Amino acid sequence: MSPPDPALLRLRRARRISRGLRRFVYRPLGFVALGLGLIGMVTPVMPGVVFLILAAWLFARSSPRFERWILEHPRYGSFVRNWRAHGVIPRRAKFIAYASFVLSVTVVWAVGAPPIAIAATTVSVLAVGIWMALQPETPAG
Known part of the structure; x- marks a missing residue:
């Protein structure tokens, strides 16, 4: 062997x-x-x-x-x-995510976060939101 x-x-x-x-x-x-x-x-x-x-x-x-x-x-x-x-991402999930994005930016702004934090949050949610909008979706979620 x-x-x-x-x-x-x-x-x-x-x-x-x-x-x-x-x-x-x-x-x-x-x-x-x-x-x-x-x-x-x-x-x-x-x-x-x-x-x-x-x-x-x-x-x-x-x-x-x-x-x-x-x-x-x-x-x-x-x-x-x-x-x-x-x-695919369900349409309902997209709408919930978009509402969460708006709420997130609003909260960061309302608590008086520094401008860089507001800008970073806004840019982040816009980038993710645009990417998500370009993804195919299922009609219901």
Whole structure:
């Protein structure tokens, strides 16, 4: 019996390291994105579904169990599944996001934030709003 090929041994070691990196990097980042998504679901100043989509992507590479939990979530799973399958955003979700954008800029302005914060918030929501307007949508959400 001949000794194993050194190139094959290096490949196996690289795969083992890669699995470890995915588990120790992607999974914690997935939980951070999931937490931000959950916060975004209850606050008007932060998007929620975007972070859930990111969390599902990270969990797809590190934890199939948590990916499945997001995809099968009774309330938010359909948003992530629709985005993955068709790249669509429900019309209702777009309107809610636009209203949240207006509310966010209004709150930042009303609390007397520095002009740079008002400008940064306005530019951010305009950029995301324009991008979102260019995405295809489902008629109802």
